Amino acid sequence: MSLRRSRSLTAVALAAALGATAAVTATAAGAAAAGCRVSYTVSSQWQGGFGATVAVTNLGDPLTGWTLRWSFGAGQTVTQAWNATVTQSGAAVSAVNASYNAALATGGSASFGFNGSWTGANPVPTAFTLNGVACTGSTTPSTPATPTPTPTVTTPPTSPTPTPTGPAAVRTVRVFWLKPTDVTYDQRYPDGIAAVVREAQRYYKQELGRTFALNNTVVEVVNGEHDRQWYISTNCEPGGDRYWCVVANMQQELMRRFGIANPDSRWLCVGEISAEDPGQSGGGASTGWVLLSGHDADGAAGVNGPMNRWYGGMVHELGHAFGLPDSTSTDGTPMSASFYNYPDTHFSQAQKNAILAGRYGGFLS
Structure with a gap:
């Protein structure tokens, strides 16, 4: 089995589970002094994907709940979010506060990614717009108005997806x-x-002209039989390496x-x-299997x-699962430390x- 290790990064607690039902109080535009300022930063970008951080500052009267809305201009789509519940319909995007950052005092800020x-x-x-008020960096004066009703935003349930029981399609990842x-x-x-894994699927298509198939349920959630310490x-x-104990017990x-x-x-x-x-983080793979511990799961989340x-790490480990060894030097291919430069890394013709x-070459089409 091939092993890669990386220096442990400090996990950052970003958000509670996104699966709660959140009630959001909408402040009527013009019912009080209102105004806001928004900072939208593309924090990282790669071929086909990007990460963004959004900070919103309330310049008006205090808010007990907020919804920030915007529209994408070039067909971008949100794939996951934290510190807010983000939904999208066409180009229109709505971000609703989490329970712990719902209150925005005058001058108060909240951020999500x-x-x-x-x-x-x-x-x-x-x-x-913040609660229907355009974010211009200034405030509008108070005028009487009738508050709008309090909408309820329903997000996915917090209960785990049932352990998979049906057969998976063969010749798939x-x-x-x-x-x-x-x-x-x-x-x-x-x-x-x-x-x-979808990004890895796209990358293999880019590099090989063909790629692997995934099941309709791309990730099968399995409720483990033991607690974390048991797997560790x-x-x-x-005195053995507990990293290998964790992934071997999972396998x-x-x-x-x-x-x-x-x-x-x-x-x-x-x-x-x-x-x-x-301190025992990393990833490993052998022909037919990729095994990753909590560090990689956190990163994907x-x-x-x-x-x-x-993304680069998954491409690297899938390369092992498809039968490739590690490169003997940092050679620009994802089978070396060059995978950290993803997506600026490419398989060699060999x-x-x-x-x-x-x-598993026959799995690719």
Whole structure:
């Protein structure tokens, strides 16, 4: 099995699970002094994707809840978000406060972030409204008005997706997120992992002219049988590397519960688990399997580091699963440390030939 390690990054707690039902009080435009200022920053960008941070400052009377709206001008779409519930219909985007950042005093600010996709161009939106009031950087005077009703915004449920029981399509890349019993379900994880493998799917098409298929349920959420510490410490030799214990315990559970072999001619499997021993982060793969611990799961969910690092890491580990070895030097290919430069990294012709001729080359079409 191939192993890659990276220096541990400090996880940043960004948001509570997005699966709550939030009641939002809409302040009527003109019912009180109103005004706002918005800062929209593209924090990272790669081919086909980007990350953005949005900060909104309330310049008017205090608010007990807020909705920020804007429209994209070039077909961009939001794929995941944190610190706000973000929905999109066509070009129109709405971001609703989380429970913990709903109150905005006069001069108070709140920020949230999201990852998105783009094609062709990624211009910054030019107009925003806060609770229906245009954000111009100044305030409007108070005038009597009838408040608008309080709308209710419903977001996905917090309960975990049921453990998958139906058969998965064969000759596909099958992806699992294993959630230990003491880990709270968080929709950012299946959504984020799905975004990472979809980006890897796009990249392989770009590089090889063909790519792998994913199941309709891209990420199968598995409610683990044990708590995090069990996965970290069980089946470990004294003084052994607990990173390998974590991913090996995950793999053995997935193989037993879903009747999967190592390797398996039906599927190329990707497993991510929300558990890892502190300081023992990284990723690994062997022919037919990618095994990733909590550091990578957090990264995919947008909790840990720039997204292009996690995209490059998935491309690297899938390369191993398709049969490629590590490069012997930093050679500009994703099978070396060059994967950190994703998307500015490319397979060599020899690597492309090896993937297509390998055990799982027939999965690509």
